[in-house]
Amino acid sequence: MTSRERFLAACACKPLDRPPIWVMRQAGRYLPEYRAMKERHSFLEMVRTPELALEVTMQPLRRYPLDAAILFSDILVIPEAMGQPYRFKDEGGIAMEFRIDGAADIARLSTDGAGARLQYLADALSLIKAELAGSRALLGFAGAPWTLASYMVEGGGSETFARVKELFYSNRPLFDELMTKVTGAVIESLRLQIASGADAVQLFDSWGSALPACDYEAGSLVWIRRIVAALPAGTPIILFAKGVGGNLPALASSGARVLGFDWTVDLPTVRSTLPANIAVQGNLDPVVMNLAPDVAAAAATRLLESMRGLSGHIFNLGHGILPQARPESMAAVCNAVVSWPAR
Amino acid sequence: MTSRERFLAACACKPLDRPPIWVMRQAGRYLPEYRAMKERHSFLEMVRTPELALEVTMQPLRRYPLDAAILFSDILVIPEAMGQPYRFKDEGGIAMEFRIDGAADIARLSTDGAGARLQYLADALSLIKAELAGSRALLGFAGAPWTLASYMVEGGGSETFARVKELFYSNRPLFDELMTKVTGAVIESLRLQIASGADAVQLFDSWGSALPACDYEAGSLVWIRRIVAALPAGTPIILFAKGVGGNLPALASSGARVLGFDWTVDLPTVRSTLPANIAVQGNLDPVVMNLAPDVAAAAATRLLESMRGLSGHIFNLGHGILPQARPESMAAVCNAVVSWPAR
Numbered sequence: 071m072t073s074r075e076r077f078l079a080a081c082a083c084k085p086l087d088r089p090p091i092w093v094m095r096q097a098g099r100y101l102p103e104y105r106a107m108k109e110r111h112s113f114l115e116m117v118r119t120p121e122l123a124l125e126v127t128m129q130p131l132r133r134y135p136l137d138a139a140i141l142f143s144d145i146l147v148i149p150e151a152m153g154q155p156y157r158f159k160d161e162g163g164i165a166m167e168f169r170i171d172g173a174a175d176i177a178r179l180s181t182d183g184a185g186a187r188l189q190y191l192a193d194a195l196s197l198i199k200a201e202l203a204g205s206r207a208l209l210g211f212a213g214a215p216w217t218l219a220s221y222m223v224e225g226g227g228s229e230t231f232a233r234v235k236e237l238f239y240s241n242r243p244l245f246d247e248l249m250t251k252v253t254g255a256v257i258e259s260l261r262l263q264i265a266s267g268a269d270a271v272q273l274f275d276s277w278g279s280a281l282p283a284c285d286y287e288a289g290s291l292v293w294i295r296r297i298v299a300a301l302p303a304g305t306p307i308i309l310f311a312k313g314v315g316g317n318l319p320a321l322a323s324s325g326a327r328v329l330g331f332d333w334t335v336d337l338p339t340v341r342s343t344l345p346a347n348i349a350v351q352g353n354l355d356p357v358v359m360n361l362a363p364d365v366a367a368a369a370a371t372r373l374l375e376s377m378r379g380l381s382g383h384i385f386n387l388g389h390g391i392l393p394q395a396r397p398e399s400m401a402a403v404c405n406a407v408v409s410w411p412a413r
Numbered sequence: 414m415t416s417r418e419r420f421l422a423a424c425a426c427k428p429l430d431r432p433p434i435w436v437m438r439q440a441g442r443y444l445p446e447y448r449a450m451k452e453r454h455s456f457l458e459m460v461r462t463p464e465l466a467l468e469v470t471m472q473p474l475r476r477y478p479l480d481a482a483i484l485f486s487d488i489l490v491i492p493e494a495m496g497q498p499y500r501f502k503d504e505g506g507i508a509m510e511f512r513i514d515g516a517a518d519i520a521r522l523s524t525d526g527a528g529a530r531l532q533y534l535a536d537a538l539s540l541i542k543a544e545l546a547g548s549r550a551l552l553g554f555a556g557a558p559w560t561l562a563s564y565m566v567e568g569g570g571s572e573t574f575a576r577v578k579e580l581f582y583s584n585r586p587l588f589d590e591l592m593t594k595v596t597g598a599v600i601e602s603l604r605l606q607i608a609s610g611a612d613a614v615q616l617f618d619s620w621g622s623a624l625p626a627c628d629y630e631a632g633s634l635v636w637i638r639r640i641v642a643a644l645p646a647g648t649p650i651i652l653f654a655k656g657v658g659g660n661l662p663a664l665a666s667s668g669a670r671v672l673g674f675d676w677t678v679d680l681p682t683v684r685s686t687l688p689a690n691i692a693v694q695g696n697l698d699p700v701v702m703n704l705a706p707d708v709a710a711a712a713a714t715r716l717l718e719s720m721r722g723l724s725g726h727i728f729n730l731g732h733g734i735l736p737q738a739r740p741e742s743m744a745a746v747c748n749a750v751v752s753w754p755a756r
Contacts, residue, residue, distance in 0.1 A: 239708045317679060355625045369582070
């Protein structure tokens, strides 16, 4: 069984001897070879240059027995393709070139052709697909519309989300207009990614927990369902809505075949509560990767042990691996998973 | 029925025509009269001077029909009483004077007499108790041991909690030693507060969500249960563990009579899932207080409507009110609650 087959079997909730593993942000700053690349190229240059995106995507796969590659890219390439560029601030964090402030800004956002401006994603995926030669699964991704709209309306990261919430609560028709456009661009991007070889796609609703549970439906889920309905039925969609694990019924109704969870939920409980045809992904605390290899491996083994006998599990962290992670602890976790069950 | 009686009836899950209301951080920067006080006195001076703490505590009660007062204080007065002072950094955030780094630092932490060094809490509560004259409930509070230990070991706020987690995962006996001392000091402080007139006490596990669900028991809950067991059985304890709503079985086993929730859970669902003798508190999104009064009132009314017919609800926000909240929106929310049910 190849890694790719294992990954797709887990998405389909088929019984497996061990779960497949990939790690959010597996190509990232904790790897010396990534930092070396980063000295020669900016983040956005690596994202936009297919050969560089290929190289960064492949870096963790050369070191670790991961079952899936994920395209090296960024969720904010979609606002950028719609005409709202962004940059990384020197002091950290995101700054959009302007923020969406009213109907005129929304009207100016381009939708047709956003796909064409994202051709570099397709080109990178084609290169990676060829390199993988079917051995490992290939994942594409996009930000969920709520999360993208948050950046677009707030003009960057936010602590309170007061501007996007004001739009949501005070002018729902205008909010819906923005979300319709963003959702259309997400669909276009994900169709392109799937057509270029992505075996599955992940939707990051990184700011899903900013919405009250009673408004997660209208603020995020209806738009996610529109995406699910617009993509080819055979391609698994993974919904990772950070901090939303306390609202399981909502997530279960998203239409996504796989739900990703952070570390604040008990994964076996969630697995047993969800319908049997929805797989789960997660949910090791990323911080254990910053600790000693034996500590990290023990935490991974506890998670594996707790999921014993339960199908439909993709092993992952509960959020992206941190820049301070130890490469040798990442190795210890990967080895704990691929050598499971211990004999 | 007085506000105090209403509050205690809600804690006991008795049926009520409307829930009692109080608001986390109700005495705070959104009030012009608080900001005026703050120009003349530092935060810690107000906390440590009973007459000033009385004045700040009473400010929101003069404006709004709140059913409970909460002592104006800070969770970090306990580490300070144990010999680990702190200050607020100019750029925002907390800096402990040093951080706990190994057995020697833990050995130096004082426990006996921490209560005596917290006498100002008792004095402030006595003043407030007299001023309230039994009309409204009076709340005391403390940080939960996990949250306090996080500040103490990290040396302030943290994004990753890597130091306290390293202690937890790599040296459990030493972690337990620290937690035993912190838990003892919390118990001493809460006993003092109850003896001085607190009708109920709230435990803030503000960083509870930093712990993986599978470790919430060993890292936080066992210590909370020790506190519950050590306090007078007649005094309601409210446990507010932010971000832990996805781990309801753990919270339900805490022994606390009331559980506070942030906005990421659906409160009627949680209310119906929990045993009937555990009350719930929450969970309006604080950001609605930053929006127009009609928007804030509509959000409050939706929450009231969703809880119709369910006993054991204390109306509150899902986290502290923000400095940018509009006093008139706070008024609109309070009025929506106390005039409920609409006739």
